Amino acid sequence: MMLGKAAWNLAWWAVAIGLGFAGYAIFFIAPRELTMGSIQRIFYFHAATGISAYLCFFLSFLASIGYLASRQPRWDWMAVSTAEVGLAFDTVVLITGPIWAKPVWGTWWVWDARLTLAFIVELLYIAYLLLRRLSTEMDRRGMISAVFGIFAFLDVPLAYFSVRWWRTEHPGPVIAGGPNSGLDPRMWHVFAFTWLALLALMILMIRDRYRLEAMRQTVSEWKAEEELGVEMAEGKEVTQ
């Protein structure tokens, strides 16, 4: 938050231009994939968004631990901001996946390992946000949601292995996946650029969401102070 408002506005513009250029690069610079054709181009956004989503959930996990260790509200704000942005990214993954799957697999959805994992993770973090929304005691909310955030993230590897053993149809990792995997260098560059642009978007979204949470906290403190002031003016006995 050291940067001024103008600098952050500039950053948003830069990300918008970067994402626009990524869109251009995906369609006009990246080569056409041999078997799947143009539909493969969704991969750049799909995979990059997916990686970013899991990164967000990992950050949320770290922030939850940070909150339990320090009891500083800012860790709680960080945990909710990253979880929410991660959920948004995961939703994009769940929407772009079927768009790709329909022409390639011939069906919108299969209960394949990675789809199922993305779906379970989506459920886990919706539950996390619901828990926050329904928690009434503000002091306990941070702690309860931090514990749930930790449990939810610990569940991700278990869910990953269970669905992987259960069934796998999703294309294997093309990046560092094995001797025969790998991307054309031009595809690599486009992918790396798209991912960087999305990463920058992710950081800006987390930052804005974090500020919103901080402002909410300030407002609720003001409200509490005002209520206290009114009660004192009315001469009521103030019990704290």
Added chain:
Amino acid sequence: MSLVRSASTVLAKELRIELRTHDLTNTIFFFVLMIAGLFSFAFSPTAAESRRILPGLVWMAFFFAGTLMLQLCFVREQTNDTLAALRLAPIDPFAILLGKILANFAFLAATEIIFVPIFSVFYNVSVGEVIGRLLLVLFLGTFGLAVVGTVFSAMAAQARMRELLLPLLLLPVLAPVLIAGVEATGELLAAGHSVGQMWVSMLAGFDVIFTTATWLLSGYLVEE
């Protein structure tokens, strides 16, 4: 007091309450019985279909029964205002949770022992040869359910609409248990009667990971 002794005191208290009131066991026995019937009406399976859907059905019935039952485990302490007393007791907070986890596990395990034969009769699937291993698989999964469910019940007890909230928190986290449990049960009931090592280790791994996490985080869960 040692962890084992204080946990078994809490466990004894839970069992005593249950033996006097029968609230939880009555409710879940009836619930599982009802599910066993309703699923049959909903799908009217043939013999071959029964064998295929039974594993999923058994797990879903016990999962839902578990979420129903677990709600009460901390709410009951709240209505009687006894949670503060438990907190004040000079024992490890993990002992409180562990006692409750073991009690919930015992109630669910008892239900399973009673209902596995009933499901077997209703759906005409013979379980005699594999009953030991089948119960082992069920108990491993149920312990995971009891651990996570007890922790979440402690969390949800503070929230609005807690009756609604607990299943929403619990069921997504239990997805790996459901997959592993259903697959392992399916393999046991299939012709080979052999159960895959990996599913059993998945269930055991889930139990170990979440019991450890509960132990590490118990201080935050029980404190005011």
